Amino acid sequence: MARSPIRIAAAALAAAAALALAAPPAAAAVDGTVETGGEALTVRRAASTSSTDVGEVANGTAVSIDCRTTGPEVSGPVGTTTRWDYVPELEGYVSGAYVRIADSQTAPDCGVGTGSARCSSGSCAGEAVFDSADPRFVVYDQAADGRSAVVTYWLDGGAGPQYAWNSEGNGTDVERPVEVASGEWIHYRVCVANYSDSDPDLESCGPAITDYAA
Amino acid sequence: MAQVNRRLVLLGGVAAAAGAVTLPTSLPAWARSRTAASAPAIRDPFQLGVASGDPLPDSVVLWTRLAPAPLNEDGFGGMPDAAYDVEWELATDENFGSVVQNGTVSTSRAMGHSVHVEPEGLEAGRDYFYRFRTEGHLSPAGRTRTAPAADSAVDSLTYCFTSCQHWEEGWYHAHRGIADDDPDLVLFLGDYIYEKPSGREPELKVRGLAVTDETTTLALYRARYGQHKTDSDLQAAHAAAPWLVVFDDHEVVNNWNSTSSPAGTQRKEEAFQAFYENMPIRSSAVPDGAKIQLYRRFQWGQLARFHLLDTRQHRDAQAEDDSCSVMRDPDRTITGSEQEKWLLDAFATQPSTWDFLGQQVFFAQRDGDGDKDTCDDTDAWDGYEGSRDRITQGWVDAGVPNMVVLTGDVHRHWAADLRQDYFDHDSAVVGSELVTTSVSSTSAGAEPPSEQWLANNPHIKYCQGERGYVRVTATSGELKADFRVVSDALEQDPAKVEITTDASYVVEAGTPGLKPA
Numbered sequence: 001m002a003r004s005p006i007r008i009a010a011a012a013l014a015a016a017a018a019l020a021l022a023a024p025p026a027a028a029a030v031d032g033t034v035e036t037g038g039e040a041l042t043v044r045r046a047a048s049t050s051s052t053d054v055g056e057v058a059n060g061t062a063v064s065i066d067c068r069t070t071g072p073e074v075s076g077p078v079g080t081t082t083r084w085d086y087v088p089e090l091e092g093y094v095s096g097a098y099v100r101i102a103d104s105q106t107a108p109d110c111g112v113g114t115g116s117a118r119c120s121s122g123s124c125a126g127e128a129v130f131d132s133a134d135p136r137f138v139v140y141d142q143a144a145d146g147r148s149a150v151v152t153y154w155l156d157g158g159a160g161p162q163y164a165w166n167s168e169g170n171g172t173d174v175e176r177p178v179e180v181a182s183g184e185w186i187h188y189r190v191c192v193a194n195y196s197d198s199d200p201d202l203e204s205c206g207p208a209i210t211d212y213a214a
Numbered sequence: 215m216a217q218v219n220r221r222l223v224l225l226g227g228v229a230a231a232a233g234a235v236t237l238p239t240s241l242p243a244w245a246r247s248r249t250a251a252s253a254p255a256i257r258d259p260f261q262l263g264v265a266s267g268d269p270l271p272d273s274v275v276l277w278t279r280l281a282p283a284p285l286n287e288d289g290f291g292g293m294p295d296a297a298y299d300v301e302w303e304l305a306t307d308e309n310f311g312s313v314v315q316n317g318t319v320s321t322s323r324a325m326g327h328s329v330h331v332e333p334e335g336l337e338a339g340r341d342y343f344y345r346f347r348t349e350g351h352l353s354p355a356g357r358t359r360t361a362p363a364a365d366s367a368v369d370s371l372t373y374c375f376t377s378c379q380h381w382e383e384g385w386y387h388a389h390r391g392i393a394d395d396d397p398d399l400v401l402f403l404g405d406y407i408y409e410k411p412s413g414r415e416p417e418l419k420v421r422g423l424a425v426t427d428e429t430t431t432l433a434l435y436r437a438r439y440g441q442h443k444t445d446s447d448l449q450a451a452h453a454a455a456p457w458l459v460v461f462d463d464h465e466v467v468n469n470w471n472s473t474s475s476p477a478g479t480q481r482k483e484e485a486f487q488a489f490y491e492n493m494p495i496r497s498s499a500v501p502d503g504a505k506i507q508l509y510r511r512f513q514w515g516q517l518a519r520f521h522l523l524d525t526r527q528h529r530d531a532q533a534e535d536d537s538c539s540v541m542r543d544p545d546r547t548i549t550g551s552e553q554e555k556w557l558l559d560a561f562a563t564q565p566s567t568w569d570f571l572g573q574q575v576f577f578a579q580r581d582g583d584g585d586k587d588t589c590d591d592t593d594a595w596d597g598y599e600g601s602r603d604r605i606t607q608g609w610v611d612a613g614v615p616n617m618v619v620l621t622g623d624v625h626r627h628w629a630a631d632l633r634q635d636y637f638d639h640d641s642a643v644v645g646s647e648l649v650t651t652s653v654s655s656t657s658a659g660a661e662p663p664s665e666q667w668l669a670n671n672p673h674i675k676y677c678q679g680e681r682g683y684v685r686v687t688a689t690s691g692e693l694k695a696d697f698r699v700v701s702d703a704l705e706q707d708p709a710k711v712e713i714t715t716d717a718s719y720v721v722e723a724g725t726p727g728l729k730p731a
């Protein structure tokens with residue numbers, strides 16, 4: 001009458017597969033309008049005024065905001081705010097101080113499974129974009145500081161952190177695939193460090209985020 | 215064992231057919247799913263697994279906690295600030311074809327989106343399976359069991375106990391071993407989390423905390439538990455059997471009732487709240503501010519009784535130094551007077567063959583130099599001799615026949631006999647103590663006891679500094695304790711790790727004292 005936990009677990013999983021049917025929540029994007037009073041608005045790779053300028057968007061443009069996050073405070077025509085909005089079609093973030101959203105609407109907090117970016121603290125010497133659709137990091141080194149940019153990340157199951165390094169030097173970017181299954185979470189932050197294959201001494205670690213593979 | 219299980223399965227079938235409790239209906243429970251209005255959609259929130267605990271003959275606690283982003287520093291686990299309804303179901307079969315009870319409970323940030331269900335009216339001494347569902351997401355299934363009826367004869371009980379699982383200092387192979395052993399019960403005797411990152415050198419650490427700040431706030435305690443519960447081996451051990459859990463010191467802060475660094479009221483409140491939220495314990499343990507009712511008792515038919523103690527919360531402040539006069543002051547207590555009375559009163563009745571005292575710190579004396587004029591360990595029962603004397607005298611006077619103390623804390627396996635005067639090496643043995651090593655917390659640097667040390671402490675039979683757990687099999691005739699060890703807790707790959715029995719000891723019922731098996 002010895003029970004086999006492994007067999008039971010497998011049976012329970014099969015039962016779960018038959019009953020569990022939840023799709024990931026639909027992205028609850030909200031609509032906004034760029035409002036600068038005239039000039040084009042700068043789009044940043046991550047939610048910081050120190051983050052790399054990756055483009056601009058004209059005053060009056062309608063944008064679809066997937067999510068919001070917190071960054072440096074900015075004052076603009078819409079108000080003074082620490083809110084930054086993630087606009088996937090612009091491949092980056094814009095300050096909420098220049099984006100008007102209907103009063104009744106609130107974008108969800110970032111980490112909605114449509115991609116995200118973070119940078120190291122301070123001057124954003126390290127930056128990384130997480131691509132949810134094709135799970136990988138693009139890691140950017142943005143400073144001639146003699147250090148690598150590095151993403152530290154954790155996945156389900158209990159191991160971690162794992163590291164995604166860019167040791168190519170200032171102005172470079174490196175793609176690092178990530179083994180994360182569709183729908184599963186990834187928790188990461190961006191730091192700078194001297195490269196080490198075991199126990200790096202991390203510096204200037206920026207704020208963490210949990211995102212999801214699409 | 216086989217005979218008992220067949221009987222229980224049969225009884226279960228009869229009860230279900232007779233319509234005891236709630237029969238499954240044609241309408242799936244999940245079809246009635248409803249969620250508080252305005253609660254945003256969430257991703258799969260069952261990232262922390264499921265658990266059960268505190269089994270009674272008619273009830274067992276079912277636990278989960280919603281956390282789609284379990285490592286978030288804010289401690290909310292990625293849950294929006296809204297109430298969510300969580301459905302639960304309890305079945306007698308692993309495929310949930312025979313659901314005997316189900317229901318819906320609401321949870322919110324005020325309780326860390328944890329769920330504690332205490333179904334009642336269950337059958338004694340049988341297996342159940344349980345799972346949860348919310349927002350269209352289904353949890354993994356767990357297996358649990360109720361305690362046998364208090365007056366029932368029980369052929370055999372197998373339980374595992376362990377302690378001390380610093381996240382960074384080793385892989386949780388011990389929990390994999392516990393799950394594979396298929397025990398009736400699991401006891402965890404404290405240090406489920408640690409308040410700080412490990413101070414060990416890099417080669418003694420296998421992984422890192424996502425949030426490294428010391429756990430000084432509710433948010434940080436919640437995040438720390440959240441990361442621990444992402445471990446798949448820990449989830450497996452929780453899902454395999456009901457647990458009996460107590461805390462030690464690191465669930466708050468190291469030696470938090472010491473005189474040098476006592477935890478303040480607010481820190482205790484927040485630590486206790488996070489402990490309750492993350493453990494499968496009863497609502498009787500919902501914290502009342504900076505107080506939590508942790509000591510409690512469980513009975514396993516006529517075979518065993520578990521007295522779970524709280525030696526942290528109610529103790530007098532630890533002695534400042536190894537002053538014998540303080541440590542032997544008969545007025546000092548490690549349990550507090552209320553808990554001591556609760557325990558001594560219980561000795562008056564002996565409904566079961568075995569009495570197990572599940573608690574935190576070393577009970578037997580450890581006096582390295584064998585010199586009565588010097589004292590050593592201020593943190594353990596050695597530091598509170600009055601308490602130890604009164605409790606030992608209590609069970610001797612009451613004629614408690616088979617007392618076995620279960621202990622954690624020290625990161626090494628130990629086995630010891632208990633005496634009323636440890637300096638008199640010929641005095642009677644009045645019980646035994648089984649001390650479990652840690653799941654992961656290291657004992658690197660601890661030397662094995664020397665021959666002289668053992669000669670000074672002949673009541674101590676065994677010490678082993680590897681990671682692992684203790685597996686106890688008890689019958690009405692004897693108890694066998696297998697000291698299980700993990701070959702290498704720094705190796706992640708299960709295929710390269712062996713979990714074996716390093717030593718076994720037997721205690722015969724009615725004849726106190728450990729014997730090599």
